[in-house]
Amino acid sequence: MRTILILSMLFCSIGPANAAKTKKPKSEEQKTLYAIGADIAEQIINQFLFEEKERPYVMKGFQDRLAEGKLDIEVKDYRGKIRQMIVDRQQALRNKFLDEATAREGAKRFPTGLIFTETLKGTGEKPTLKDKVRVHYHGTLTNGQVFDSSVARNAPAEFRVDGVIACWKQGIPLMAVGGKAELICPSGIAYGKAGRPGKIPPYATLVFQVELLAIIK
Structure with a gap:
């Protein structure tokens, strides 16, 4: 999980505005870098299962940390809650799958x-x-x-x-x-x-x- 968090910070360091301005990749190196970004995003989505309404808070956390200013909370106080959120959401997803499978003819x-x-x-x-x-x-x-x-x-x-x-x-x-x-x-x-x-x-x-x-x- 720590690796994904570090990669997530790297992925967001250019910011949404700069990402939107970046041209479509042309060279193989650019395409490889693009693939890295897409792969990281997929890992984040699969790991955390964020809802649309939650994403602004995630982005604010990224941006505040990258700006190296004062954060609204102490991140170290929430590491346990981050791990528990992942466990709970993945379990909810598994339970949903099992319930749907049980209902099949x-x-x-x-x-x-x-x-x-x-x-x-x-x-x-x-x-x-x-x-x-x-x-x-x-x-x-x-x-x-x-x-x-x-x-x-x-x-x-x-x-x-x-x-x-x-x-x-x-x-x-x-x-x-x-x-x-x-x-x-x-x-x-x-x-x-x-x-x-x-x-x-x-x-x-x-x-x-x-x-x-x-x-x-």
């Missing part, structure tokens, strides 16, 4: 948080926790970003059902061989606070499209 939400939707009924056996299975899967974050996909690799995965994340331990035995399902996994039954660096953010809700190909005897 055929979706079943379990006390663990798993949202299971059968998209194609299988005709074979159902696996137990001790079984080894072969599956195809496509995993995304709630924004649609793919973090892992055996489908894209064209290489089905094989594993014991009791050797995967809690969400799959519960969801895979609900499927029959030949079937397909969507498993929506809140962070508590996925990768939790740690996430998977470089792929899955902390506290991420995951969406899996799973096809149960076989139980390996």
Whole structure:
């Protein structure tokens, strides 16, 4: 978060007026710099989820700090509140996604948080926790970003059902061989606070499209 805050200060240091006067980038270096600015803005939007009415206060904070004058508050007194705001808003966004997913036709939400939707009924056996299975899967974050996909690799995965994340331990035995399902996994039954660096953010809700190909005897 500290990195994003520093980048945000840099991004806004030219001020809105100067940004508006800047010409459209032409050289590759200018386009690269433009891409940096757009990427920083996207990170800020995704991290803080500001409403339109809140943005003037954010900009005033930027401008007052960049002017190196007296600030209206002591920033150090609010660092904890900044972190809590991010946590609360991201949680609200996750809850909204889960509630909307639960309301879809055929979706079943379990006390663990798993949202299971059968998209194609299988005709074979159902696996137990001790079984080894072969599956195809496509995993995304709630924004649609793919973090892992055996489908894209064209290489089905094989594993014991009791050797995967809690969400799959519960969801895979609900499927029959030949079937397909969507498993929506809140962070508590996925990768939790740690996430998977470089792929899955902390506290991420995951969406899996799973096809149960076989139980390996």
